[in-house]
Amino acid sequence: MALVAGFLAQAMQMALVLIAAPLLTGFVRKVKARLQRRRGPSVLQPYRDLYRLMRKEVVLAENASWLFRVTPYLIFAVTWVAASLVPTFASGLMFSWAADLIAIIALLGSARFFLALAGLDVGTSFGGIGSSREVMIASLAEPAMLLIVFPLALVAGSTQLSNVAEFMVSPDVGLRVSLGLALIALIMVAIAENGRIPIDNPSTHLELTMIHEAMVLEYSGRHLAMIELAASMKLLLYLSLLACLFLPWGLATQGMGVAAYAVGLTSYLGKLAAGGVLLAVFELVVAKMRVFRVPEFLGAALMLGLLGTLLLFLSRSL
Amino acid sequence: MDRLIFDIAHLLAASLVLISFVQLYQDRLYALLNTFALHAFMLSCSVAWQAFIQDAPHLYITAAIALVFKAIFIPVALHRIIQRLGIHREIETVVGIGVTMLAGIALVALSMVVMLQVTTEAEPLAREDLAFALAVILLGLLLMVSRRNAVSQVVGFMSLENGLVLAATGARGMPLVVEFSVAFSILIAFVVIGIFLFRIRERFDTVDVHVLDRHRGER
Numbered sequence: 001m002a003l004v005a006g007f008l009a010q011a012m013q014m015a016l017v018l019i020a021a022p023l024l025t026g027f028v029r030k031v032k033a034r035l036q037r038r039r040g041p042s043v044l045q046p047y048r049d050l051y052r053l054m055r056k057e058v059v060l061a062e063n064a065s066w067l068f069r070v071t072p073y074l075i076f077a078v079t080w081v082a083a084s085l086v087p088t089f090a091s092g093l094m095f096s097w098a099a100d101l102i103a104i105i106a107l108l109g110s111a112r113f114f115l116a117l118a119g120l121d122v123g124t125s126f127g128g129i130g131s132s133r134e135v136m137i138a139s140l141a142e143p144a145m146l147l148i149v150f151p152l153a154l155v156a157g158s159t160q161l162s163n164v165a166e167f168m169v170s171p172d173v174g175l176r177v178s179l180g181l182a183l184i185a186l187i188m189v190a191i192a193e194n195g196r197i198p199i200d201n202p203s204t205h206l207e208l209t210m211i212h213e214a215m216v217l218e219y220s221g222r223h224l225a226m227i228e229l230a231a232s233m234k235l236l237l238y239l240s241l242l243a244c245l246f247l248p249w250g251l252a253t254q255g256m257g258v259a260a261y262a263v264g265l266t267s268y269l270g271k272l273a274a275g276g277v278l279l280a281v282f283e284l285v286v287a288k289m290r291v292f293r294v295p296e297f298l299g300a301a302l303m304l305g306l307l308g309t310l311l312l313f314l315s316r317s318l
Numbered sequence: 319m320d321r322l323i324f325d326i327a328h329l330l331a332a333s334l335v336l337i338s339f340v341q342l343y344q345d346r347l348y349a350l351l352n353t354f355a356l357h358a359f360m361l362s363c364s365v366a367w368q369a370f371i372q373d374a375p376h377l378y379i380t381a382a383i384a385l386v387f388k389a390i391f392i393p394v395a396l397h398r399i400i401q402r403l404g405i406h407r408e409i410e411t412v413v414g415i416g417v418t419m420l421a422g423i424a425l426v427a428l429s430m431v432v433m434l435q436v437t438t439e440a441e442p443l444a445r446e447d448l449a450f451a452l453a454v455i456l457l458g459l460l461l462m463v464s465r466r467n468a469v470s471q472v473v474g475f476m477s478l479e480n481g482l483v484l485a486a487t488g489a490r491g492m493p494l495v496v497e498f499s500v501a502f503s504i505l506i507a508f509v510v511i512g513i514f515l516f517r518i519r520e521r522f523d524t525v526d527v528h529v530l531d532r533h534r535g536e537r
Contacts, residue, residue, distance in 0.1 A: 174321055174322070174325050175322065175325035175326060175328075175329055176325065176329075177328060177329045177332040177333065177336075180329075181336070295416060296343075296415050296416060299415070299416045299419055300343060300419070303339065303419045303420075303422075303423060304336075306423050307335070307336065307339065307423065307426065310423075310426055310427055310430060311328075311332050311335075313430070314430050314434070314446060314449060315328055315446070317434055
């Protein structure tokens with residue numbers, strides 16, 4: 001019975017990330033539109049887009065290889081796995097032994113690898129530009145992400161997300177500047193990884209500035225739907241990661257019953273909404289950077305992670 | 319409670335180091351001045367906290383001096399100087415920001431290793447403060463050598479002096495007289511530097527100290 005309940009909870013989490021991801025994207029777009037005094041599309045618009053794309057036929061380039069056709073499903077699957085490993089409403093779920101920070105970074109890294117290959121596959125110039133830029137950003141964002149994991153893992157004594165989240169609500173945390181630095185650095189990396197505004201504009205189709213859009217320019221129909229869904233799940237993943245690592249209050253633990261799950265779910269949705277509003281406001285007040293400024297931005301994130309580790313080392317050796 | 323006292327001291331001193339890094343990252347003069355004001359404000363918070371935990375009322379005066387002179391007076395004066403020199407749009411660094419940041423990290427690591435080795439007998443809070451103070455001093459020096467504009471070098475010098483104050487408060491027992499004289503010598507240095515800035519400008523039409531290297535008096 002416990003096995004069935006655990007399985008159900010895990011299945012619920014998998015369904016939750018899949019269903020909530022387009023809603024989050026729609027919500028961020030809606031808030032941005034309202035802040036610009038536009039009415040904006042409904043928050044359900046991403047679902048309609050996905051439905052429309054699913055029904056359209058796929059237009060493939062003549063010289064597209066099997067890789068080009070396989071990649072959307074692969075990216076979708078990998079991102080879905082990564083997103084459903086991050087604790088959303090409850091920690092310690094059935095597969096939480098696999099919910100390791102480094103494993104999640106590796107999953108997202110492999111998704112990006114295949115997306116960059118697919119961008120190069122057809123041989124259009126935009127795909128090549130997009131892939132080369134994406135890989136440049138990744139080569140800076142991934143080391144920064146790994147350096148953020150260091151202070152977190154040193155403080156909590158584990159890289160497993162459930163353990164870290166449980167440690168963060170316990171009174172042992174104290175007031176630690178390293179965690180603050182890790183939080184800022186994680187936000188910077190999340191912005192870069194999701195291609196949000198100072199790095200890349202998710203709604204642009206201007207040739208000179210687009211990064212993510214340039215790579216997926218050749219995709220259409222259900223392939224494009226898979227990629228769009230994966231992109232919104234990635235945004236959800238980073239928001240849940242921030243919520244579970246730094247604001248784990250209200251998180252239920254496995255086997256606490258339906259009431260605790262409901263509390264966890266409500267607080268999770270609240271955190272997502274707050275994160276979405278903050279993201280929309282942030283995107284409106286900053287201007288997009290030149291591509292050549294990106295290394296400085298991510299270098300600062302890397303530096304913050306390194307500084308957090310150093311400070312932790314200092315306070316430990318006393 | 320002890321943990322919390324230590325943690326807050328750690329937080330304030332560490333954010334001083336962090337703001338030193340933010341200074342290294344800024345390449346516009348006004349932004350640099352604003353972060354310098356923040357730096358001085360953080361210093362005064364840190365000193366006031368030390369006054370509270372050491373139960374040393376004279377440190378409150380040090381904190382007040384830091385707040386009034388360094389966080390308000392000097393930044394405002396430098397703002398006006400920049401305005402009068404008309405260089406508020408200039409962007410300048412000798413080496414790239416990324417390289418400077420890496421050098422800064424190396425300096426922080428160095429100061430931690432050195433200070434923890436040297437001060438094994440002191441109490442934890444003082445050891446930590448000394449390590450952070452050395453880091454702030456070295457980062458101030460780095461800011462001075464990585465900029466060409468004389469105004470940025472002044473800011474580097476001032477933030478270096480913030481590190482000295484941090485070290486002095488952490489070490490306990492710096493007499494108030496010394497503190498006063500340091501504060502006023504900084505002010506006098508500031509006045510002298512201010513006059514020099516205008517003299518340099520008058521003579522070379524720029525405050526880029528790079529130009530000074532090429533001039534050897536034959537003008």
